[in-house]
Amino acid sequence: DTGVSQNPRHKITKRGQNVTFRCDPISEHNRLYWYRQTLGQGPEFLTYFQNEAQLEKSRLLSDRFSAERPKGSFSTLEIQRTEQGDSAMYLCASSFEGDFRFRGAFFGQGTRLTVV
Amino acid sequence: GEDVEQSLFLSVREGDSSVINCTYTDSSSTYLYWYKQEPGAGLQLLTYIFSNMDMKQDQRLTVLLNKKDKHLSLRIADTQTGDSAIYFCAERTNDMRFGAGTRLTVKP
Numbered sequence: 001d002t003g004v005s006q007n008p009r010h011k012i013t014k015r016g017q018n019v020t021f022r023c024d025p026i027s028e029h030n031r032l033y034w035y036r037q038t039l040g041q042g043p044e045f046l047t048y049f050q051n052e053a054q055l056e057k058s059r060l061l062s063d064r065f066s067a068e069r070p071k072g073s074f075s076t077l078e079i080q081r082t083e084q085g086d087s088a089m090y091l092c093a094s095s096f097e098g099d100f101r102f103r104g105a106f107f108g109q110g111t112r113l114t115v116v
Numbered sequence: 117g118e119d120v121e122q123s124l125f126l127s128v129r130e131g132d133s134s135v136i137n138c139t140y141t142d143s144s145s146t147y148l149y150w151y152k153q154e155p156g157a158g159l160q161l162l163t164y165i166f167s168n169m170d171m172k173q174d175q176r177l178t179v180l181l182n183k184k185d186k187h188l189s190l191r192i193a194d195t196q197t198g199d200s201a202i203y204f205c206a207e208r209t210n211d212m213r214f215g216a217g218t219r220l221t222v223k224p
Contacts (some may be wrong), residue, residue: 006128033212042120042214045161056211091158092211096126105148106178 004108012114014035020078021111024115025094032075034067035061035091045081049075050097075093082115089113120215122205127221136218138205141186145207148181150190151157153180153202153217162190197222 005024013019025032030051035043046065047057051072063068069075073102079093089112095105128134140148146167146223151159159213165172166181166189172179178191188207194201 037212040216042216045211064123076160093159104147104161104164106161107151109158 004092004094004106006090006111008106008111009109010112010114012116015084015115017065017082018078018080019082019113020076021090021092021113023075023077023092023094023108025073025075025092025105026096027073029094029096029106030072031095031097031105032069033093033095035093036074036076038087038091042105046077060112079113082113084115087113087115117122120205120207121214122203122215122218124216127197127223128195130195130197130222132195134195134199134212134222136190136192136203136220138142138187138188138190138215140187140205140213142207142213143186144209146218147208148179148188149206149208149212150177151181151190151204151206151214153204155201156171159204168173171181172217183215190218195220197224 007022010109032047033048037043045058049069064080089110091110093105093107105109122138145183149164150162152162153159170218176193200222202219204217206212
């Protein structure tokens, strides 16, 4: 297993376009998180899934944002009608929940979105 | 995030100990974490502590938790130039909430 994988690594889009990012978690992990990070800030929580169920969404996640994890494995994050304020690094993390082996969440390298 | 606070900068000399502090507000936090982020890289999980523990040691890293004061610290012994990075404290109930990060600079 190579860890959490995110694609693409970089995305440049024009304002108003839709974008979709993909996250492939560590294979046995049942929890998946999405975060956004801007320069000089810590990661801001967006949403998380336990298996295929989306359990919590931040108020940062406006109705232009939607996330799915249809089969409880990979996840997608879509931003519709992008705005310049959406420019950020989008981070995905995964963890295994449910037994004493819990070791914390592991992050991917992120997708850097630039809206021009 | 507003729920987790850290000082923004710390500068130490190579070979000294570094202590990075963090305070959090959610008393129901179950786990607390330290992550390291180097320039242009993702977040690397360094260590974590369960909320029913008060100390955890892992090689050069020592984590201290004062649950009463909601205070977490990370001590790095014999700090090296390779330890220069941003260190994030995070707390978890269901989701994880991060501080803004402490930039550690290690001077030779």
